[in-house]
Structure formats: structure tokens, C-alpha cells
Amino acid sequence: MRSRSAALPLFAVLSWGVMFPVLASALTRVDALNLTTARYVLATAVLVALLLAREGVTALTTQRRGVEVLLLGALGFAGFNTLTNLALGHAAPQQIALFAATVPVVTQLVRWARDGIRPRPAMLGLSVVALVGVGLVITRGRLDGLGEFGLGGLLMVGAVLGWAFYTHGATRFPEWSPLRYTALTAVAGTIAMLAASAAADLTGVQHAPHAADLVAVAPQLAYAVLVAAVVAVLAWNTGVRRLGAADAALFMNLVPVTTFAVQILRGYRPGAVELAGAGLTVAALVAANLVTRTPARRATTATPVPAAVVDRPAVVEPVAVVGR
Template sequence: MSRFGSYGLPLFPVVVWGGMFIVMAGALHHVDAVHLTAVRYVVAAAVLAAVLAATAGRRAFRTEGRLAEVVVLGVVGIAGFNLLVNIALGYTAPQNGALMVALTPLLTVLVRWVRDRVRPSLATVALMVVALAGVGLVITHGHPTDLGEIGSGDLMAFLGVVGWAVYTHGAGRFADWGSLRFSTLTQIVGAAVTVLVALVADLTGVTHLPTLAAFGADAWQIGYIALLSSVLAVLAWNVAIRKLGAPNAALFMKLVPVVTFAIQIARGYRPVPAEIVGAALTVAALVATNVLARRATARATAGVRGVPVPARQPVPTRQSVSTP
């Protein structure tokens, strides 16, 4: 594949995920977030399970003594993240949700610090502050003094992304499984948990099972978030990782909130200048963080091999990059 083709490949999932937040927000007019999430992952998990069975066989569904970890990551990273973010979209703007999700790499650094005692560099911490400041500008529409009035939707989205950061960090411990296998097994767990949450919510009267007409009204939205976003985009992303390497592919994830903002603007939303500045600050900080990580990896690789690595040479890696 040509260089242009290789770098064009990850743009497909980036555009899909950028539009996903807007599509989900629209779908909530007919189906509540709990049932929408459950249907999404029942469909996605079924399709991914079929693909895994066809490509790797039944043995790929064995957890090899790691069932507890798979369950925890599926509950926190799939069910928890998506339920919280989907519910949050009923109370906050899609672009806010996309920007929160873009913070995953920075939050993953903090998770690694807490769990593995790997302290981030001072430069990384400074970039975290810049990124969070950018998010604050977007959420408060350029009025940082209004941070105390951040809505429940923004807080729920942030908590959901913390869960996704835990999932992203955990995915690194399953590199020997491959992205498809890990994604499929954790999505099966997530599907089961979201269905259970929906049943409990219905039985307690918190929610009510939507009618077939309501699901029908959201048919194309469900197809988008389940098939296009959770299956096709994920598979394309996995191919992009193999072609480009995780560090190079991860740079494209920074474009997700940019795509969401662009779609919203095309639909008539008019952001204030401070929102644009905030989004630009966040994306720039995330890109800078990625560049620092790549350089650190290059230095570590050079130290192990005893061979100097050119500053601009991409370093191959087998580490998976988790996706929405």
C-alpha cells in the first residue's frame, strides 16, 4: 500500500467516530441511552464474534485464566464508558463529549502512574494542564469563571472517559491476544452488562422498554453506531495500526473532536472564538504528548539495541491502541 493510502486508511474510522457523537445524540430522541447502548453492543458483539470465529476458530474465545480481568475491563471500559457517555449526551453537546474522549491518552498516563507507579515527565504533566484548560474553554464557552457551573453531562462524560482510560491501559496487557480477540471478548461482556442494566432499569421503573416503532425510528442510527462505528471502523483501525504502527495511528485520534466540531458547524452551530481556541489547545497538547511518547520510545529502543535512532524515524510497535 502506498504512503498516501496508508495514511488515508485511518481517516475512515476517525470520520466515523467524529460523527458518532452527533448520531447518538440524535438517536436519544426516540430511544433512551440505556437501551440504545444495549442494542448497540448486542449487535456489535454478535458481528465481531462471528468474525473472530471465522478467522481464529473457537479457541480464540477461551480466556486462558484471565476471565476476571476481561470481565472487569468489559464492565468498566465497554459498559461503563458507553453508558455514561451516552447518558451524558442527553445533557451536554456532542462536541463536548468528543473532546472528553480525546483526553483518553492523557488520562491513560495518569492510570499508568497510579497502577504501575510510572511517573510522567514534567513536560507531560504540563501538557495535561494545557489540554484540560482547552477543554474548560470549550465547555464554558470561553468563560473559565463558569467552571463551577459545569453540567452533570460533562462530569458523566469525564467519568466515562476515565473508565475508557483504564480499559486502554488494560488492553496493553493483552497484546498477545490481538486487537480483534480482545475487543470481541470485552464487547461480549459489555453487551451482557448493558442488557442486564437495561432489564434492571425497566423492572425498577427508571426506564421503559422502547416500542418497536421507537427502535425503527432509530434504525439507521443504530446501524451507524453498531455496525459502522463498532465493527467496520474498528476493523479498519486495526489494519491502520498494523500498517502505520500504534504511535503514528494514534495521532489521527486527535482529529475526532475536530471532525465533530466541523460537522456541528456545517449543521449551523456557531462556536465562539474561545471554543475554537480551546479545541485547538487540546488537540495541540495531545499531539505534543504523542510526539514526546514517540521520542521516549525511540530512545528506549536505541538504548536496548545500542544503535542510534534517527529523530524522525517511526518506531514499530505491537501495542494496541484502543478505540471507541
């Protein structure tokens, strides 16, 4: 059961890792913020249609939690994507990708701050090990300039915090299906992105794309919408529901490693340090999976633990999965 659950966030992060090379060519025709907004307008329409078909119109209600949904959607969808795009104008892509790998540690710290649940030392340690591996992959062992991120680094701190709060927020809606949480927060995030894009277009920071530009990037948009923003986010939120936010967030370390692997398939030849870093990251994730399995095995022979002291969220069966 746990292996099948782990496949969900794994699929999500692999999809997101592939997405960066896929969208790279699209950015030559459409500005980054407008491209992201177009992607989520389409993805949100698909998510809302799926929600209506599966759970009915009553699922569109927020049950008096509209402010929380709006905040989480703005942080997770609009905040992460917008701040990441802005950061790319101030820092190298490999530096930005390195920040994304800090999500596991930040998510555990967010859970500690909000819920008072102290992270297990082994999980924190393995998160750091995986982060070191990702750093080796991205920097090829040249770490001398990593301390000078400037404005780009500050923007990415905000982006990572936004995604960590969004990931943690999924566990606060145990009575909602992953589809409902994804769709309603996507609506909120898309509204925020539309507002940001309109402001940027009106002030001349970017230019609204022509219809011909959108047609030219249709294949990239199709992947980014259907796979990376619908299927992957649904898989991610379902995985968070089953595994817990801290354990699921460990898989975020594979996003930059996946992007790196795609570049190899396109002809890039990695060095020994990069291959060692990729191996270190995968080994840390496997070890983390084994660590989280140990308590479950012991529980089969131990006295049942009262539900009040279990920090895992209630399991909700995933939707019929069709998703930065």
C-alpha cells in the same frame, strides 16, 4: 510506520466525534440506555463472527483470564456508556464532553499507579494544553461555571476512569490480537448492559423500544454499530497496541472537537475563541507526536536497549479492520 499507526486512533476518535450528532435524533425514539444496548448487541455479534472467521473457535477462550476480561469489558463498554448516559441527565452535554478530554491524563495516571511507569513531563504537559484547547472549544471561553458539575460530574469521573482502565488493559494482553481483545471484552460489556437495561425497563426508569422505533433509527444504528462500535474500536485497540496506551489516549481530545466541527457543517458559526481552542488542541497533538518520535530516531544510532526496560507493548499486526 508510526504515522500509519497514529492513523488508527485518529480514525477511531473522529468516528466517535461524528457519532454524537448522528445518534442525537435517535434518542427521540429510543431511550439512551436501550439504544446503547441495542447498538452493542449488534456490534458484538459482528465482532464475534469476525473473530471466529479469522482465528477460529479457540479464540473465544479467555485462557483463565475470564475475570479480568469481564471487569475490563464492564468498565470500558458498559461502564463508560451507561455512566455517560446517566450523566447527561444531570449536566449539560458540553460539560460531559469536556470530561472525555481528560482521558489522556487519567490514562497516564492509571499506568503510573498500576505499572509504576512515571509519565514523561512533556506528555503530561501537552495533555493539559490539549485539554485547555478543548475547554475553549466547548465553553467558548466562558469558564466561570465549570466548577459546578454536581452528580453529573461525579458520574463522568467514573466513566472516564472506566475507559482509562480499559485502554490500559489492552496493553496487558500482548499475546492477543486486537480483534480478540475487542470481541471478548465487548461480550462482557454487552452482558452488563443487557442486565442494566432489563433492570431499568422493569423498574420503569425507561421503556423497552417497539420494533417500529428500532426500524425508524436503523440508519443511525447502522453507523453506530458498523463504524463507531466495530471499525473504530478495533482501530483504537490496534492503535493502543502499537503506540502505547498513554500516547494513543492523547487522540481522545479530538472527540469533542470533531463533534463541534460536525455542528459547523450543519450551519453553526463558531466564535474566535472556539477556533483558537481547536487550533490549540491540534497543535498539542502534533507536538506530542513529535515528542514521541524523538526517542525512536535516537534509538537508530544508540546502543540497543534491552527489551526488559522498554515500556512499549509488543507490536501485534492489526486485524483486517472492517471501534463509546
